[in-house]
Amino acid sequence: NAGVTQTPKFRILKIGQSMTLQCTQDMNHNYMYWYRQDPGMGLKLIYYSVGAGITDKGEVPNGYNVSRSTTEDFPLRLELAAPSQTSVYFCASSYLTSRETQYFGPGTRLLVL
Amino acid sequence: GENVEQHPSTLSVQEGDSAVIKCTYSDSASNYFPWYKQELGKRPQLIIDIRSNVGEKKDQRIAVTLNKTAKHFSLHITETQPEDSAVYFCAASDYGKLTFGQGTILTVHP
Numbered sequence: 001n002a003g004v005t006q007t008p009k010f011r012i013l014k015i016g017q018s019m020t021l022q023c024t025q026d027m028n029h030n031y032m033y034w035y036r037q038d039p040g041m042g043l044k045l046i047y048y049s050v051g052a053g054i055t056d057k058g059e060v061p062n063g064y065n066v067s068r069s070t071t072e073d074f075p076l077r078l079e080l081a082a083p084s085q086t087s088v089y090f091c092a093s094s095y096l097t098s099r100e101t102q103y104f105g106p107g108t109r110l111l112v113l
Numbered sequence: 114g115e116n117v118e119q120h121p122s123t124l125s126v127q128e129g130d131s132a133v134i135k136c137t138y139s140d141s142a143s144n145y146f147p148w149y150k151q152e153l154g155k156r157p158q159l160i161i162d163i164r165s166n167v168g169e170k171k172d173q174r175i176a177v178t179l180n181k182t183a184k185h186f187s188l189h190i191t192e193t194q195p196e197d198s199a200v201y202f203c204a205a206s207d208y209g210k211l212t213f214g215q216g217t218i219l220t221v222h223p
Contacts, residue, residue, distance in 0.1 A: 031209055042119075042202050042213030043157070058210065059114065090156060100145040100206040104156040 001026050004105035006091050012111045013081040021076040021108050023091030029103075030096040032074035033058075034066065036087040037107075043090060049074055081112045115140040117205050119214025126193050127222050134217045136203035137185045145206040146179060146186045151216075152199045160201075161188070193221045 007022045025032065030051050035043040045058030049068040063085060065077040074093075078085060088109050092102040116139040126132050138146075144165040149157035163170045163177045163186065170177050174193075179186040190197055198221045203214040 033211075040216070042117075042204075042215050043211075044213070045210060048210065059212075094209065100147065100209050100211070101159065101162070102211065104158075106156050 003027065004091055004093055004103055006089075006105040006108050008108060009106070010109045010111075012113060013078075014113060015081060015083065017081050018077070018079050019081070019110075021078070021089055021091075021110075023074045023076065023105060024072050025074075025091075025093040025103075025105075026072065027093060027095075027103070028071060029093035030071070031094040031102075032068065033092040033094075033102060034064070034074070034076045035090045035092065036060065036085075037090060038087050046076065046089075078110075083112050086110060086112045115143055115205055115207060115210075115212040117203060117212050117214040119203050119217060121217060122215065123218045123220070125220045125222065128193060128195060130193055132188075132190045132193055132197070132219055132221075134188045134201055134203070134219070135185060136187070136205075136214050137183075138205040138212075139184065140205065140207060141181075141184065143205040143207045143212075146177070147204050147206070147211070148175075148177060148188050149202045149204065149213075150199045151202065157202060190219075193219075195221050195223050197221050 033048045034046040047066040049055045091105040094102045147162035176189045204211040
């Protein structure tokens with residue numbers, strides 16, 4: 001199993017551009033999450049999903065959108081990128097029966113200039 | 114919502130010493146408390162966790178204690194080694210949504 005994979009690893013965006021961060025897991029996990037980690041800080045929850053077709057906001061959802069059409073994929077969409085969205089983005093997933101035990105992807109480093 | 118405070122922000126110890134990192138949480142409904150280790154440029158890795166019905170848990174050189182009444186939990190690392198150097202995060206969870214502390218940079222000097 002590859003676990004949780006994320007693409008791209010690194011991206012530079014110009015202010016106002018849009019992009020989609022990809023996240024895929026092959027563990028048949030029901031729960032998936034998106035976090036952002038600003039320099040020197042802990043992770044903050046952006047959005048999460050409890051299953052295909054079901055998503056909900058986390059602590060810092062503004063400026064982002066998500067969708068969950070399959071169990072495996074949970075893309076994060078940035079519309080109109082802003083410098084404040086410069087961060088490292090981590091995707092995570094967990095089982096239905098042990099949802100708190102989250103497995104993290106390698107992260108996507110995003111720089112908005 | 115939940116708020117997690119973590120102290121200290123930096124901790125420097127000599128190899129072989131013990132290290133203790135403390136966290137407090139605000140939401141009494143939180144029932145799961147994991148600790149993550151993050152090396153530079155890497156993903157967070159779960160190193161130990163504890164549930165609210167347990168007061169202490171050990172795994173070799175690491176242990177976690179939980180005081181539900183006081184709403185605080187701590188990570189204890191004994192016989193520290195240089196490879197323990199990393200950023201450590203505590204978190205609290207209510208039904209799967211993790212709230213993280215700000216992190217502790219642990220440096221173990223040989």
